[in-house]
Amino acid sequence: MGRIGVLLLNLGGPDKLEDVGPFLYNLFSDPEIIRLPFRWMQKPLAWFIATRRQKTSQENYKQIGGGSPLRRITEEQGEAIKCQLGKLGQEANIYVGMRYWHPYTEEAIAQLTQDNIDKLVILPLYPQFSISTSGSSFRLLEQLWKENPKLQGLEYTVIPSWYKASGYLQAMSELIIGELEKFPDPDHVHIFFSAHGVPKSYVKEAGDPYQQEIEECTYLIMQTLNRPNPHTLAYQSRVGPVEWLQPYTEDALKELGGKGVKNLVVVPISFVSEHIETLQEIDIEYREIAEEAGIHNFGRVPAPNTNPVFIQALSDLIIDALKQPDLKLSQVTQMKKRVRMYPQERWEWGITTSAEVWNGRIAMLGFIGLMIELVTGKGLLHVIGLLH
Numbered sequence: 001m002g003r004i005g006v007l008l009l010n011l012g013g014p015d016k017l018e019d020v021g022p023f024l025y026n027l028f029s030d031p032e033i034i035r036l037p038f039r040w041m042q043k044p045l046a047w048f049i050a051t052r053r054q055k056t057s058q059e060n061y062k063q064i065g066g067g068s069p070l071r072r073i074t075e076e077q078g079e080a081i082k083c084q085l086g087k088l089g090q091e092a093n094i095y096v097g098m099r100y101w102h103p104y105t106e107e108a109i110a111q112l113t114q115d116n117i118d119k120l121v122i123l124p125l126y127p128q129f130s131i132s133t134s135g136s137s138f139r140l141l142e143q144l145w146k147e148n149p150k151l152q153g154l155e156y157t158v159i160p161s162w163y164k165a166s167g168y169l170q171a172m173s174e175l176i177i178g179e180l181e182k183f184p185d186p187d188h189v190h191i192f193f194s195a196h197g198v199p200k201s202y203v204k205e206a207g208d209p210y211q212q213e214i215e216e217c218t219y220l221i222m223q224t225l226n227r228p229n230p231h232t233l234a235y236q237s238r239v240g241p242v243e244w245l246q247p248y249t250e251d252a253l254k255e256l257g258g259k260g261v262k263n264l265v266v267v268p269i270s271f272v273s274e275h276i277e278t279l280q281e282i283d284i285e286y287r288e289i290a291e292e293a294g295i296h297n298f299g300r301v302p303a304p305n306t307n308p309v310f311i312q313a314l315s316d317l318i319i320d321a322l323k324q325p326d327l328k329l330s331q332v333t334q335m336k337k338r339v340r341m342y343p344q345e346r347w348e349w350g351i352t353t354s355a356e357v358w359n360g361r362i363a364m365l366g367f368i369g370l371m372i373e374l375v376t377g378k379g380l381l382h383v384i385g386l387l388h
């Protein structure tokens with residue numbers, strides 16, 4: 001095998017406070033994040049929600065130094081993977097493709113089409129698959145592939161999710177032990193897995209395998225850890241009014257505090273890099289909630305970042321993927337279509353002339369309502385809690 005390319009996919013984060021607004025706009029413009037019946041409403045609503053959320057979000061980023069460390073850490077992970085692959089005798093170019101901020105996936109693709117690589121391995125930096133994370137990036141790549149004849153000639157393979165990889169489980173287990181051993185009685189510390197939440201409808205209606213993968217991942221980490229500690233799984237970072245996967249992290253912490261738990265370590269389970277949801281949400285917000293609930297000794301397991309066991313695990317995954325039959329983007333996205341992934345497709349099924357007329361009328365009413373709410377600050381979105 002000649003020179004390979006590795007495309008690392010991640011969400012991206014604002015580098016500085018001025019980036020927060022445009023970053024949020026990009027995020028909320030994604031139909032895999034906010035699912036609307038009418039595509040044309042996506043951009044105005046994204047602008048509206050991003051504008052309303054910007055201040056709170058900026059305050060949060062201020063608390064972690066004025067920007068996200070995600071780009072820096074992802075690039076460091078890339079460097080470490082390149083180095084490890086070199087040791088394994090595999091030369092590689094590493095590309096970082098973020099979904100909603102720089103370096104965008106499109107920028108990475110532009111670069112890699114110029115370089116002479118023999119094969120590309122696409123690796124999302126999310127251990128578990130969700131339609132809102134890896135799924136969204138795969139969708140974008142599928143689109144870029146369709147548009148670019150140069151890409152159509154490129155040999156590639158995709159790693160859809162990798163939470164079962166033994167090296168990853170080992171790295172998580174070692175990181176947990178490191179934190180447990182800071183306590184005087186490590187075996188009695190409560191291990192609290194905090195996964196990023198997604199709306200419940202993604203799983204129940206759209207068929208997102210995310211919840212099942214998170215549950216299995218938690219189970220496998222506990223197996224690898226092989227310690228007697230009690231553990232809990234909960235879901236963090238809910239945004240907006242709809243129901244997300246439960247239990248919510250804040251409720252579960254209060255409940256455990258109420259039951260007399262005093263020593264607890266949080267394990268962030270959907271992320272492999274430190275970012276706002278570990279550094280601000282867990283370390284500041286959830287710590288405060290836990291302490292108020294009587295959990296006086298609150299620890300947090302670091303994200304794997306460039307942990308050597310973790311980097312070795314990712315490098316092994318890449319080498320293995322090169323030996324396996326290729327997995328194509330159409331295979332990882334088609335799997336989801338069969339389980340009725342996208343609400344917007346549901347709306348397209350019924351397109352008839354009269355349905356379109358009615359769709360248009362309802363959409364127009366919705367848009368007028370949104371504009372009134374924007375001007376007056378009162379309306380349905382405020383009542384249901386989407387806007388404050």
Ligand SMILES: C=CC1=C(C)c2cc3[nH]c(cc4nc(cc5[nH]c(cc1n2)c(C)c5CCC(=O)O)C(CCC(=O)O)=C4C)c(C)c3C=C
Nearest residue numbers: 011012013014033057068070130132196198239270275276
């Ligand atoms: C509104 C819906 C959102 C869903 C669904 C969602 C899923 C999801 N996100 C991550 C990982 C990350 N999210 C990050 C930022 C971020 N995500 C949302 C919203 C949803 N995420 C918002 C509004 C933001 C911006 C921050 C904020 O205002 O709260 C990031 C980047 C963090 C950074 O340091 O900049 C990551 C990473 C996962 C894993 C996930 C579902 C599994």
Ligand SMILES: [Fe+2]
Nearest residue numbers: 196237238277
């Ligand atoms: Fe989030």
Ligand SMILES: [Fe+2]
Nearest residue numbers: 011196237277
């Ligand atoms: Fe998110």
